[in-house]
Amino acid sequence: MTDEDLDRVMVIEQEAFALPWSRESYLSELKNNFAAYLVCDVEGEVAGYGGIWVVFEQAHITNVAISQDYRLRGLGHSLMLELEKVARQKKANHILLEVRPSNLAARTMYKKLGFVDMSIRKAYYSDNNEDAIVMIKYLF
Template identity: 50%
Template sequence: MNDTYGTLSFRYMKEEDLDQIMIIEKESFTLPWSREAFYNELHHNQYAVYFVVEDKGEVIGYCGVWIVVDEAHVTNIALLPQFRGMRLGEALLRKVMDLSRQMGATSMTLEVRVSNTPARSLYKKLGFQEGGIRKKYYTDNGEDGIVMWVKL
């Protein structure tokens, strides 16, 4: 799947993207995933699907999902800070939701920090509902994670 909209395009992540993915990770998370973790996701995890959004050929964001039987689990989603607030995260997540549906998933789940109001708002806009709390889910500061679900 490779779609283009103006200067934006959406496609599957490739190993060649990992340098840019690591920049996005470090600018987005207090506990970024390692390059090796992404490499393993791309090459060794049969359930993993990773999608990127590019602007003028530069990877500016990505979203990962594990699709196991009929359930999709969002592992991570991130955009470079200067591209946030432009509805690109929404477009990217919609693409991943559509792809998950096409691959047989009937529901999708994710965890989000209690304090991440912008992400929670986006997920609610896309139909996700809060389904529970994972106490002290985030190891960097012990913050709770909210489990959210949506039927695809």
């Protein structure tokens, strides 16, 4: 992801999340040495994006979003595999993420990718106080 991708990223961010990140948050993240942000490019258009932090042996998926126009094409799955490659290259031994219990499509995809439920974070999402399911995938 580059600064030039942010106009399209912000459109997808608004589509995908009840609590979208700001442009300033992404600009800051793009300078974060512990973070990597990737875009899914389909014929020159940003169709989705995802981010990961890797600090020592732990990787954490910050966000993954695919534009509504490009869903159900396997792009989220492919993006997650690319984020996992980043984690492995940076020598992480596991990846964590949070997901809403109501997001059945994402939970199903994560399970197919080898993630398992680890714990619950109560009232994690401030828009509706929904819990978060913390999922983990071990890379070794």
